[in-house]
Amino acid sequence: MQSIYERIELLIKRQGITKKSFCAQLGISTGNMGDWKRGKSTPGTHKLIEIAAFFHVSLDWLILGKQPQTIQESGEDYFFGQMRQLNCQTEELLPEEKNFIKEYLAFTKYRKDQDKDQDTKGENS
Incomplete structure (x- = not known):
């Protein structure tokens, strides 16, 4: 089972940035990142929200590793396509x-x- 830190580390790698750059952009000390890695602490609620927004992932996934559930009404998905994006843009x-x-x-x-x-x-x- 992945930890919050491992999911953050995965996102950093996927984004193609360094941990140092990530910390600088979000105002996180490298000491805090080290504590998260060692399991001494975890990010606070506000920081988790910032991290999720920064990487465009759900809090459910970031905190628990759960994939977001699609809410349906009248048989139509609220998300577009199989990528479950909130918009139709498929390219960076x-x-x-x-x-x-x-x-x-x-x-x-x-x-x-x-x-x-x-x-x-x-x-x-």
């Missing part, structure tokens, strides 16, 4: 596509901040 985004999305989000934040600044100036006039 290209690096250029990821960068475009990041730039767009940064631009949107910049515009939102500019609008707030304009609103603040208008109230002070």
Whole structure:
């Protein structure tokens, strides 16, 4: 039976990143990872949620190793296709596509901040 740590380690390998990079991205100390590996502790609830979201896996699978159950209503699956994805995208985004999305989000934040600044100036006039 796999432990939570072993499932996290598997996800890290599948993602093609280092443990150090994973820890840095999620704000986890390498000491905590070592404690998880030795079974001295396990990730807290909030960290488990972050890890599951980071790797796009269910908490059931991350914590218990259980595969998600498909909920059916009127005979139709809530998931699409055999891959049980929540969307129809079957391919990973290209690096250029990821960068475009990041730039767009940064631009949107910049515009939102500019609008707030304009609103603040208008109230002070």
